[in-house]
Amino acid sequence: MNILILGAGRVGASVAESLVSEKNDITVIDTDPARLRDLQDRMDLRGVTGNGIQPSVLEAAGARDADMLIACAPSDExxxxxxxVAHAVFGIPTRIARLRSPEFEQESPLLGTEGFAVDAVICPEESVTRTIRQLIEYPEALQVLQFAEGEVSLIAVRAVQGAPLVRHTMAELPTLVPQCEMRVVALYRKDGGGSEQRLACEGSTRIEAGDEVFVLTATVHIRRVLDGLSRRSAPIKRVMIAGGGRVGLRLAREIQGECRLKLIDTDLARCEYLTTQLNSASLVxxxxxxDEELLEREQVEETDLFLALTSDDEDNIMACLLAKRMGARRVLALINRRAYADLVQGTTIDIALSPAQAVIGELLAYVRRGDVQAVHSLRRGAAEALEAVARGDRKTSKVVGRRIEEIALPKGAQIGAIVRTIKDAQTDRRVIIPHHDTVIEQDDHVIVFVPRKRMMREVEKLFQVGATFFF
Structure with a gap:
């Protein structure tokens, strides 16, 4: 696919890195030639210096042959x-805009073809906030991702010694948690040298304490799955946010009525503004x-969740390490640089969250071939889970009318869940955790876990309909 990316900042660079790795033709437009040189030195892409709203610059970037524009410059305007311009002058088929302002909602007529011609809106700040909200609701989880309009969830959790499902094999799980169908789609375990290895999810595979376990289940069963693999945490009631920028303020506004909230920022003028945006129960x-003395004075040891959400990766890492050492129950660091995220993985920092990675999945849903409804990027972009709709029939599709065991999935990939609309009851949907003999039907929403991104093309081909389907 030929993709133009406007903006070589953190989000634009992360998007480019993810899409280049899939052998797309990427051109990045930015006004800063130094940024573009840095990207070109690190990645196989083309850089064009200039203002991306000017038709001449878009023309030079190859807009006439482009399949997609991803506009993620710092300015909404x-x-x-x-x-x-991409729509009116060049007819680029798909146009995606990063918009920070909540005034522009996806369904707004301002974004239609008669308006700004935006097909999809991405907002890293909103995606990060949504992710953190899920982690507040389920504090034992490392990740909670939803598919099929919230019917199915993919949960990542660290297995804890003494939990009911730990030290048991996959084959034993159905009897240990009856009436709670689930599918373990991935299991990662550290070896003696500290490196993580992915284990085959077979009936004889045993879950051990410390394993990072990925489970697909109906959303209504999330709590039972977490209770089976972890130790139930007390509800999160005390939250401390380090950084009152866009992400920090957006999250604070949403949770201020639910938690006892403290928000710290280094900018005095920003603090004064924050006090006008939050209720009187929130402490700015x-x-x-x-500052260790500040954290001690504000009783960080009694904090249920410490969130480092500044724009500085180093400050976020140091603040989380300090807060954890001083007794904060759970800490989360917002980290933009992928190298830093890899570095802190497995340390005392419970969760490292990347704003760019939080939106990559939303973009990939437009890049993937076939009828793909949702994509989530996992393990810092190394793996993916996607929701694809099975179209066609047995003659035109490689999945419809076939048993799971007949489908030629790449090694390690798993179909973990199916959401099926019950015939004659169009609003009634059923979540199915499939077995080897489950048959996929037309219009099923199929959730597939793919452990390596390079396998994605094989998975996409399975859900592409043959030409005869249209005749």
């Missing part, structure tokens, strides 16, 4: 105008998030 503090 730039991204909106770029999408309009001016200070350094890595």
């Amino acid at each position: 730039t991204n909106l105008v770029a999408c309009k 503090l001016h200070g350094d998030v890595t």
Whole structure:
């Protein structure tokens, strides 16, 4: 696919890195030639210097042959105008804009073809907030991702010694948690040298304490799955946020009525603004998030969740390490640089969250071939889970009318769940955890776990309908 990316900032660079690895033809437009040189040195892509709202710059970038424009410049206005020009002048089929303002909702007529011609809106700040909200609701989880309009969830959890399902084999799970169908689609375990290895999810595979377990189940069963693999945590009631920027403020607004909230920022003027945006029960503090005396004075040891959400990766890492050492129950660091995220994996920092990775899945749903409804990027982009709709019939499809065991999935990939609309009851949907003899039907929503991104093309081909389907 020929893709134009407007903006070589953190989000644009992360998007480019993810899409280049899949052998797409990527061109990045930015006004800063130094940024573009850095990207070109690291990745196999083309850089064009200039203002991406100007038709001449888009023309030079190859807009006439482009399949998609992803506008993720810092300014909402730039991204909106770029999408309009891409549609009106060059007819680029798919146009995606990064928009920070909540005024522009996906269904707004302003974004239609008569307006700014935006097909999809992405907002890293909103995606990060949504992810953190899930982790507040399920504090034992490392990740909670939803498919099929919330009917199915993929849960990542660290197995804990003494939990009911730990030290048991996969084959034993159905009898240990009756009436709670689930499918373990991936299991990662550290070896003696500290490196993580992916284990085959077979009937004889035993779950051990410390394993990172990925489970697909109906959303209504999330709590039972977590209770089976972990130790139930007390509800999160005390939250401390380090950083009152866009992400910190957005999250604080959403949770201020649910938790006892403290928010720290180094900028005095920003703190004064924050006090006007939050209720009187929320405490805004001016200070350094890595100041041990400040954290001690504000009783960080009684904090249920410490969130480092500043724009500085180093500060976020240091603040989380300090808060954890001082007794915070759970800590989360917002980290933009992938190298840093890999570095902190497995340390005392419970969760490292990347704003760019939080939206990559939303973009990949437009890049994937076949009828793909949702994609989630996992393990810092190394793996994916996608929801694809089975179209066609047995003659035109490689999945419809076939048993799971007949489908030529790449090694390690798993079909973990199916969401099926019950015939004659169009609003009634059923979640199926499939077995080897389960037959996929037309219009089933199939959730597939793919352990390596390079396998994705094989999976996509399975859900592409043969040409005869259209005659």
